[in-house]
Amino acid sequence: MAVHTYRELKPNAEAEAIYRRWLAQLNEDFTRQTSPDRRSEIVRDELYQMFLGRAHGGRVRGSLTTELASNVLAESFDPRNATLEPEYYGYVNAEEYAVRKPLIWFWQMFDRSPLGLNHWLGFRFRCMLGRHIFRHLGKHVKIFHNVEFTYGYNLTIEDYCTIHKNVMLDDRGELILHEGTSVSDYANIYSHTHDINQQADVTNKRTELGPRARVTYHATVLAGANVGEDAMLGAMALATKPVPASTVSVGIPAKAKRRKNQPGATDLYKD
Numbered sequence: 001m002a003v004h005t006y007r008e009l010k011p012n013a014e015a016e017a018i019y020r021r022w023l024a025q026l027n028e029d030f031t032r033q034t035s036p037d038r039r040s041e042i043v044r045d046e047l048y049q050m051f052l053g054r055a056h057g058g059r060v061r062g063s064l065t066t067e068l069a070s071n072v073l074a075e076s077f078d079p080r081n082a083t084l085e086p087e088y089y090g091y092v093n094a095e096e097y098a099v100r101k102p103l104i105w106f107w108q109m110f111d112r113s114p115l116g117l118n119h120w121l122g123f124r125f126r127c128m129l130g131r132h133i134f135r136h137l138g139k140h141v142k143i144f145h146n147v148e149f150t151y152g153y154n155l156t157i158e159d160y161c162t163i164h165k166n167v168m169l170d171d172r173g174e175l176i177l178h179e180g181t182s183v184s185d186y187a188n189i190y191s192h193t194h195d196i197n198q199q200a201d202v203t204n205k206r207t208e209l210g211p212r213a214r215v216t217y218h219a220t221v222l223a224g225a226n227v228g229e230d231a232m233l234g235a236m237a238l239a240t241k242p243v244p245a246s247t248v249s250v251g252i253p254a255k256a257k258r259r260k261n262q263p264g265a266t267d268l269y270k271d
Contacts (some may be wrong), residue, residue, distance in 0.1 A: 001025070004026055007113075008040070009119075009120060010120060011118075011120055011121075016102045019120075019121050019124070023125060023128050025047070026042075026128060027046050027128050027131075029042050030042070030103065030129075030132050031132070034096045034099060034150045034157060035099075036079075036080075036098045036099055036101065036102060038164070039079075039099070039102035039103065040078055040079040040080045040102045041078075042102070043077070043078075043079050043102045043103070043105060043106040043109075044056060044077045044078040044079070046106070047077035047106070047109055048074070049075055049108075050073070050109075050113055050115065051073075051077070051109075051113065052074070056077075073122075074270055079101055079102040079105040082104075082105055084101060084104065084105070085151050086172075087101070089110070089172070090142045090205050091202070092147070092151065093151070093153065096122055096151070097151055097152075097153070099130070100133045100151070100152050100153060103129050103132055103133050104133060104149075104152060104252070105131070106129065106135060107126065107129050107133075107270075108148075109143045110125060110126075111120075111146050111147075114177065116145045116146075117145060119124055119144070122143075122145055123142050123143065123144075124141040126147075127141055127143065128165075129145065130152075130157070133152035133155075134152050134153070134155045134156065134157060135152075135154060135155055135156045135210050136139050136156045136157070136158070138158040138159035138160070138179070138248075139159045139160070140159055140160045141159070141160070141162070141163075142161075142162045142163045143163045144163065144165040144167075145165050146165050146166045146168065147163050147165070147166070147167045147169065148168050149168075149169040149170070149171055149175075150169075150170050150171045151171055151172065151203060152171065152174045154171035154172070154173065154174045154191070155169060155171040156173060156174075156175070156176045156177065157181040158176075158177060158178050158180075158181075158210075158211075159179050159180070160176045160179055160180045161179070161180065161181045161182070161183075162181075162183070163177075163182075163183045164182075164183060164184050164185045164187075164269065165185050165186075166185055166186045167183050167184075167185070167186070167188070167189070168187070168188040168189065168190075169183075169185050169189050169194050170188070170189060170190040170191050170192060170203075170223075171191055171194040172191055172204055173191030173204030173205045173206060173207065173223060173253045174191055174204070174206040174207070175189060175191045175206075175208075176207070176208045176209070177208075177209050177210060178208065178209060178210035178211040178213070178229075179208045179209035179210065179212070180210060180211050180212040181211065181212060181213045181214070181215075182213075182214045182215070183209070183215045184214070184215060184216045184217045184219070184235075185217050185218075185232070186217060186218045186219070187216070187217065187218065187219045187220065187221075187223050188217045188219075188220045189207060189209065189215065189220075189221045190207065190220070190221060190222055190223045191205055191206065191207040191223050191224075192204045192205065192223050192247075193222070193224075203223070203225075205223040205224035206224070207221060207223055207224055207225065207226060208226045208227075209221070209226070209260075210227065210229060210230075211229050211230070212229060212230045213227040213228065213229065213230065213231050213232070213233075213243075214231070214232040214233065215227060215233045216232065216235045216237075217235040217236070218235055218236045219233045219235060219236060219237045219238070219254075220237075220238050220239065221233065221239045222238070222239060224236055224239050224242075225239040225240055225241050225242055225243065225269075226242045226243070227239065227242075227243040228242065228243055228244050228245030228246070228247070229245040229246065230245060230246045230260060231243045231244060231245055231246060231247050231248075231249065232247070232248045232249070232260070233249055233250075233252075233254060234248060234249065234250035235250075236252070236262070237249060237251055237252065237254040238252040238253055238254055239250075239253070239254045240253040240254070241253070242257050243256070246259055246260045247259050247260065248260060252271045
């Protein structure tokens with residue numbers, strides 16, 4: 001069986017140098033500036049240049065109706081003028097989230113810009129921000145575009161994990177992706193549940209994947225349904241209870257259908 005690995009791709013030398021300088025400057029700014037207001041100003045200024053091609057020149061004042069749409073867009077670059085879903089949750093740690101919110105907004109806006117489809121830059125940009133947002137982000141992690149998470153401060157991603165596009169990582173409880181875990185496109189991983197009778201009654205749980213687990217395309221892991229070491233959850237499957245280590249589980253609800261022949265031989269299952 002052929003083993004497929006990622007090719008090493010790079011932009012041209014001049015572009016790479018510019019990208020690296022930009023990322024280094026942002027990382028330095030976010031490390032030095034930890035107040036929500038100052039981080040918001042940095043993000044606002046960067047988004048102005050990314051989307052409008054010009055520096056922020058102070059508060060925009062419009063008088064003509066034709067200018068209002070442009071002014072709404074301009075004001076929305078400032079994270080302080082945006083409201084994100086987790087801010088509405090009654091049990092959010094407001095102080096922890098406030099420090100991260102400007103960076104989460106920057107992440108989301110980056111992914112909605114043309115830059116978000118530049119994989120080489122995108123991998124590095126998201127990991128740079130992730131180290132300021134997540135509880136822990138390991139080495140050699142790849143995060144593709146349009147990955148969403150809840151708070152960030154309850155999310156741990158260990159070394160050599162890969163998270164593909166349009167994945168939902170719900171860390172309202174606690175979410176841990178152990179070393180070498182891969183989550184494929186459009187998968188959903190949850191760490192909270194709602195009571196079936198009282199929707200406002202929420203139970204947070206710890207959900208863990210791996211090490212070296214695979215959650216494949218469009219699969220869903222419900223809160224507390226841990227995916228074991230070297231286990232694989234098949235496409236479209238729904239894990240309602242823990243997935244045993246070194247097994248392949250499929251279906252709704254997911255059931256273990258076979259045991260993998262070579263536990264730990266993850267090269268055969270690399271994305």
